[in-house]
Amino acid sequence: MSDTPENTLLLVDPDHDYLDWATKHLAADGLKILRCDSADKALKVIEKISVDLVISDIKLDPFDGVELLSKIRAHSPDTIVMLTAVSPSTIQIIEATQKGAHDVLRKESVGFELRKIVESGLQTIDQRRELGPSSRELPGLVGKTSIVGVSRPLQDVMKIVGRVARSDAPVLVSGESGTGKELIARSVHEYSPRRKKEMLVINCGAIPDNLLESELFGHEKGSFTGAIARRPGRFEDCHESTLFLDEVGDLPPSVQVKLLRVLQDGTYSRVGSNEVLKSDVRIVTATNKDLASEVSAGRFREDLYYRLNVVEVSLPSLRERQEDIGILAEFFLDRIARKNGTARMRLTGEAIEHLQKHNWPGNVRELENTMARACALSLNDILLPEDIPLGRGPSTGGGTLTDSLAVLIESSAKNGQSALSFARNELIRHALDQSEDDPKEAARLLGVSLPTLRKWMPSESDV
Numbered sequence: 001m002s003d004t005p006e007n008t009l010l011l012v013d014p015d016h017d018y019l020d021w022a023t024k025h026l027a028a029d030g031l032k033i034l035r036c037d038s039a040d041k042a043l044k045v046i047e048k049i050s051v052d053l054v055i056s057d058i059k060l061d062p063f064d065g066v067e068l069l070s071k072i073r074a075h076s077p078d079t080i081v082m083l084t085a086v087s088p089s090t091i092q093i094i095e096a097t098q099k100g101a102h103d104v105l106r107k108e109s110v111g112f113e114l115r116k117i118v119e120s121g122l123q124t125i126d127q128r129r130e131l132g133p134s135s136r137e138l139p140g141l142v143g144k145t146s147i148v149g150v151s152r153p154l155q156d157v158m159k160i161v162g163r164v165a166r167s168d169a170p171v172l173v174s175g176e177s178g179t180g181k182e183l184i185a186r187s188v189h190e191y192s193p194r195r196k197k198e199m200l201v202i203n204c205g206a207i208p209d210n211l212l213e214s215e216l217f218g219h220e221k222g223s224f225t226g227a228i229a230r231r232p233g234r235f236e237d238c239h240e241s242t243l244f245l246d247e248v249g250d251l252p253p254s255v256q257v258k259l260l261r262v263l264q265d266g267t268y269s270r271v272g273s274n275e276v277l278k279s280d281v282r283i284v285t286a287t288n289k290d291l292a293s294e295v296s297a298g299r300f301r302e303d304l305y306y307r308l309n310v311v312e313v314s315l316p317s318l319r320e321r322q323e324d325i326g327i328l329a330e331f332f333l334d335r336i337a338r339k340n341g342t343a344r345m346r347l348t349g350e351a352i353e354h355l356q357k358h359n360w361p362g363n364v365r366e367l368e369n370t371m372a373r374a375c376a377l378s379l380n381d382i383l384l385p386e387d388i389p390l391g392r393g394p395s396t397g398g399g400t401l402t403d404s405l406a407v408l409i410e411s412s413a414k415n416g417q418s419a420l421s422f423a424r425n426e427l428i429r430h431a432l433d434q435s436e437d438d439p440k441e442a443a444r445l446l447g448v449s450l451p452t453l454r455k456w457m458p459s460e461s462d463v
Contacts (some may be wrong), residue, residue: 007122008049011035012042012056012068013084021111022055026118039068046072051079053121055114057107058085058092066096073100080121084110087150090158094191097162104159106152147183148331149324153316157184164311165191170263172248172308173286175315177434178363181286182246184313188284189242197241200234205247205438213255214271223272235268235279242282247438248308249289249300256301263307283308288436318360318367326352328364332371345375346382354385362433369433428456 009031011022019035026033034051036042039060045051054072058065065083072081083096086107093104102121110117147158164171165188173181182201189199207215214224218233234243245251251259262268263283267276285308294300318325329347337344347355360366370388378387427446435441443453 006030007053007125008032008034008051009118010042010045010051010054010056012039012054012060012065013037014057014060022114025114031118031122039063039065042068043071043075046075046079051076052125053118054079054081055118056081056083058083058088058096066092066099069096069099069101080124082117082121088155090147090149090154093155093158094162094165094187097159098166098191104155106155147180147187148328149321150327151316151321151324153320154324157313157315158187160311160313161187162191164188164313166193168282169310170282170308171284171311171313172291173284173313173315174291175286175288176317176363177288177436178365179315179317180364181288181315181436182244184315185242185244185246185284185286189244189282192242192282194241194282197238199242199244200238201244201246202234203246203436203438205250205435205441209252209255212252213258216255217258217268218270220270220272223270227272230270233270235262235281236277238281239279240281242284245283245285246436247287247289247441248285249287249291249294251300253301256304260301260304260307263304318363322356325356325360325367328367329355329371332368333375336372336375340375343381345378348382348384351383351385351388354388354390358390362430365433365436366430369429424456428453 007030009026011019011033012035013019013022014037016037019037023033023035034045036045039056040062042054042056042060046054056065056068060068065085069081069083072079077100080102081100082103082105083092083101084105084107085092088096088104088106096104102124103117105113105117147154161184171185171188173184175181185201186199189195202215204212210224214227214231214233216233216235218231218236219227221227221230245259258268262279262281266278266280268279269276291300291305291309295302295305318328326347329352333345333347336342355367355370362369370390374383374388380387428442431442431445432439434445439453440450443450446453448456
């Protein structure tokens with residue numbers, strides 16, 4: 001542990017067996033260990049003596065660990081607080097991080113890491129003593145996130161979101177198509193001081209290059225053909241809020257220059273005007289491209305890349321979140337039932353295993369579409385493996401192309417369509433999944449022109 005003889009650790013947990021184990025496990029020279037089984041008792045200890053480190057369960061009485069965290073921070077800002085929970089939710093992680101938790105730990109793994117965790121916390125305390133005390137409070141928290149999952153990779157992402165949301169630093173969200181980059185951007189906004197105003201979203205790959213500059217920065221009357229009146233851009237509309245630029249890797253060079261200027265000094269001009277305008281906008285961007293490679297290839301400005309990539313949030317693929325697959329599937333079934341006003345369908349254990357064997361190239365979006373398709377085609381209220389066709393991507397379960405084609409033909413018959421029409425619609429849906437609903441990128445993936453793709457797009461009656 002630390003050589004400092006003044007370190008005091010407070011353990012807070014309703015489980016007395018855990019308290020007994022942790023006290024014995026952590027016993028060391030120079031470390032005084034206190035223990036409580038409720039939040040109110042812990043608060044009384046904090047009010048009476050100086051405590052350096054608190055490790056508390058979130059589930060406490062008469063108030064929870066997050067509220068205890070807030071009360072400790074108010075009374076003793078320099079006390080390090082770590083919270084533990086059995087499979088903490090994303091909301092708990094963001095909320096606790098924003099309110100000043102040093103870490104949020106999974107109770108299941110604490111037993112293997114507790115000594116290392118305490119040593120790390122005490123090392124931080126020693127460093128703070130060298131630098132001097134700090135009493136800065138963190139802002140309060142309002143907002144919700146619809147991100148679902150309990151896996152460690154997702155929890156690590158949520159901790160970053162909780163920390164970065166309270167600042168104005170540009171955030172670059174990277175990850176494969178369909179991993180939920182816009183949800184992360186919304187979480188950053190919803191837990192930020194700018195949350196009172198709506199976040200605006202622009203898909204840079206879905207707007208023609210010649211119109212994107214006007215969309216972002218606005219234009220003056222007569223500045224180009226069709227500009228019949230002055231129009232404010234998104235940077236004006238988004239003043240004092242957050243602007244999310246999806247597929248930022250598709251920005252044309254001319255727009256990259258103007259965006260760099262905004263990031264440098266907050267100024268820009270409308271198309272067709274020399275008037276300098278100023279906007280206070282927090283920029284969050286996302287891409288499924290490797291921007292570092294785009295910079296090396298000369299397609300993306302290096303100075304802009306570093307301006308955007310102040311904080312990078314790298315989203316894990318769904319195949320890296322195995323334990324979240326069943327939870328997400330159940331979540332989508334709930335949402336489908338509420339939207340349609342129907343009874344909720346159920347997944348068997350075998351069906352969940354069936355889902356977990358799939359590679360999910362389209363990630364969470366593919367899973368959502370798969371559950372919607374299963375609900376539309378199934379004749380039963382309970383979904384079995386055979387009710388969930390997974391023929392749209394490689395699977396770790398060893399399925400063959402013949403198997404996939406057989407499933408596709410069977411599904412087309414159930415849906416009342418010809419196999420060829422059904423297959424084309426499925427390919428289009430998959431390409432849109434992969435491209436995050438960017439028609440231009442979907443057309444490229446399919447090897448057809450954009451007009452051809454639009455002609456082939458399934459109508460509402462085909463869905």
